[in-house]
Amino acid sequence: MALIAAVISGFSIFYSKISVAKIDPLILATSRNLYVGILFLILFFVTKGLKSLISISKKDFVLLILVGLIGGGIPFYLFFSGVKLMGAQSANIIQKSLFIWVILLSTVVLKEKLNIGLIVGGLFVFLGTYFFTPVKLIVGQGVLLVLLATLMWAVENVIAKKVLSHVSSELVGLFRMLLGGLLLLGITFTTGNSSKLVNLNMSQLQTIFIGGTLLFFYVFIWYKSLKYAAAGLVTTILTFSLIVGNVLNGSFTRIAIKQSDIYSMIFVSTGVLFLIFMSLFQKKILGFVKRSHE
Numbered sequence: 001m002a003l004i005a006a007v008i009s010g011f012s013i014f015y016s017k018i019s020v021a022k023i024d025p026l027i028l029a030t031s032r033n034l035y036v037g038i039l040f041l042i043l044f045f046v047t048k049g050l051k052s053l054i055s056i057s058k059k060d061f062v063l064l065i066l067v068g069l070i071g072g073g074i075p076f077y078l079f080f081s082g083v084k085l086m087g088a089q090s091a092n093i094i095q096k097s098l099f100i101w102v103i104l105l106s107t108v109v110l111k112e113k114l115n116i117g118l119i120v121g122g123l124f125v126f127l128g129t130y131f132f133t134p135v136k137l138i139v140g141q142g143v144l145l146v147l148l149a150t151l152m153w154a155v156e157n158v159i160a161k162k163v164l165s166h167v168s169s170e171l172v173g174l175f176r177m178l179l180g181g182l183l184l185l186g187i188t189f190t191t192g193n194s195s196k197l198v199n200l201n202m203s204q205l206q207t208i209f210i211g212g213t214l215l216f217f218y219v220f221i222w223y224k225s226l227k228y229a230a231a232g233l234v235t236t237i238l239t240f241s242l243i244v245g246n247v248l249n250g251s252f253t254r255i256a257i258k259q260s261d262i263y264s265m266i267f268v269s270t271g272v273l274f275l276i277f278m279s280l281f282q283k284k285i286l287g288f289v290k291r292s293h294e
Contacts, residue, residue, distance in 0.1 A: 001221050001222075001224045001225035001228070001234075002222070002225040002229065002233075002234035002235075002237040002238055003237055003240060003272070003276065004221050005218055005222040005225055005234075005238060006237060006239070006240035006241040006244070006272075007240070007241070007244050008214055008217055008218040008221065009218055009222075009238060009241035009244070010240075010241035010242070010243070010244020010245045010247075010248065011214055011244060011248065012211065012214040012215055013091070013092050013095070013241065013245055014244075014245050014248040014249070015210065015211050015214060016079075016080065016083050016091075016211065017083060018207070019032075019080075019208075019211050021084075022203065022204055022207055023200075023204050023207060023208070024193065025077060025080035025083075025084055026077050026080075026081075026184070026187065026188055026191070026193055027188065027193060027196045027197050027200070028080055028207075028208065028211075029076040029077045029079075029080050029184050030077075030181060030184035030185050030187075030197060031197060031200065031208045031212075032076075032208050032211055032212040032215060033072055033073075033076060033177050033180050033181035033184055033212075034178075034181035034182070034184075034185060035181075035208060035209070036177040036181070036212050036215050036216045037072075037174070037178030037179075037180070037181040037182075038178070039177075039212075039216045040170065040173045040174040040177055040178060040216070040219075040220075041174060041178060043170055043174075044170060044171070044174050047170065052167065052168055052171060053171065056166070056167055056171075057166070060163050060166050060167055063159055063162060063163040064167070064171070064172065064179075065175065065179065066156075066159050067156055067159055067160050067163065067172060067175050067176050067179075068175045068176050068178070068179025068180045068183070069179065069183060070152050070155055070156045070159065071152070071153060071156030071157075071159075071160065071176045071180065072175075072176035072177050072178075072179060072180020072181065072183075073179070073180035073181075073183035073184055074149075074183070074184075075148070075149035075150075075152040075153055075156075076149070076180065076184065077184060077187070078145045078146070078148055078149040078152075079091065079095070079145070079146055079149040079150075081142075081145050082094075082141075082142045082143070082144075082145035082146035082149065083142075083146070084142075085141055085142030085145070086140070086142030086143065086146070090142070090143075091142070091146045092241070092242060092245050093129065093130075093242070094143060094146040094147055094150060095146060095149075095150050095153075096129050096239045096241070096242050097129075097147075097150055098150050098153060098154055098157075098235055098238065099122065099125065099232070099235040099236040099238065099239055100126070101150065101151060101154035102157050102158065102231050102232055102235040103118070103122065103232040103235070103236070105154055105155065105157075105158045105231075106158055106161070106231040107232070109158050109162075110158060110161060110162065110231060112230050112231060112232055114232075115278075116278075117274065117275055117277075117278030117279065118230075118232055118233060118236065118275065118278075120271075120274060121236060121271040121272065121274040121275035121278065122232075122236050122275075123271070124267050124268070124270050124271030124274065125236055125239050125267070125268050125271035125272065126271075127267050128242075128263070128264045128265070128266070128267025128268035128269075128270075128271060129239060129242060129264065129268060131264075131267075132260045132261070132263040132264035132267065156176075157226065157231055157235060158231060160172055160176075160223065160226060161226055161231045164223065164226060164227040165227075169220070169224050169226070169227045170220070170223075172223050173219045173220055173223050176219065177215075177216075177219060185197075222238075225237075229279065233275060233279060236271070236272070237272050237275055237276065239268055239271075240268060240269070240272045242264070242265075242268055243265045243268055243269060246261050246264070246265060
């Protein structure tokens with residue numbers, strides 16, 4: 001599920017560059033998140049999730065609100081603003097540092113253990129993401145905006161992981177996108193940008209629909225993976241979206257895939273595949289090693 005989410009994320013981030021060229025970042029984030037929130041609301045009622053909402057504890061309710069505010073609201077606006085300033089490829093590089101922050105937070109807050117699979121796989125991913133990258137980042141407003149958004153998403157993932165042990169992934173997705181969208185809507189009106197929102201043309205609405213649909217499937221599948229596997233593991237696998245982005249850039253833009261890109265893709269793919277292999281067969285491998293020593 002994390003690997004599927006990574007593929008969707010790669011398409012979504014690539015499409016974000018097209019989107020911010022047509023629509024103001026705040027309007028894009030507001031309209032897209034509201035659209036996704038409505039989709040989750042429909043899914044919530046279709047699956048008869050009202051009973052699960054009534055039965056949740058006050059603590060989980062507070063955590064769900066935090067997921068919406070920290071994950072589904074402000075960071076989207078920050079990220080899209082950064083993409084507009086620095087481009088999708090550079091923003092993607094920064095956003096891929098998410099796995100580093102989540103691993104650090106999850107070991108402290110969630111008490112997740114650093115096993116050999118995560119260390120080796122994470123090292124390959126780190127080298128592939130940053131050692132061979134052709135993108136040279138210049139610290140500026142765009143970099144700071146995307147980095148701040150990434151840090152907020154890291155905190156959100158840790159909070160979501162805690163609450164997912166008690167509630168459904170669909171309910172977490174609903175709070176993240178609908179509450180986040182409503183927060184952005186409030187920001188849109190208070191900053192005097194409401195006219196831009198109500199005057200969207202058909203071309204812009206189509207852009208929002210396509211990007212929002214990608215986002216809906218990403219959030220839906222991502223929270224499924226986060227519910228059933230360690231936060232550090234799935235966020236590291238999520239870096240596979242970098243490969244998807246490179247392929248899309250090479251296929252649909254004039255940005256050629258360089259030799260360094262190929263090395264990067266090989267390292268990230270190796271790290272992700274190693275993580276998946278270890279997560280699936282770790283118990284069998286450890287059992288075999290133990291028996292061989294006996």
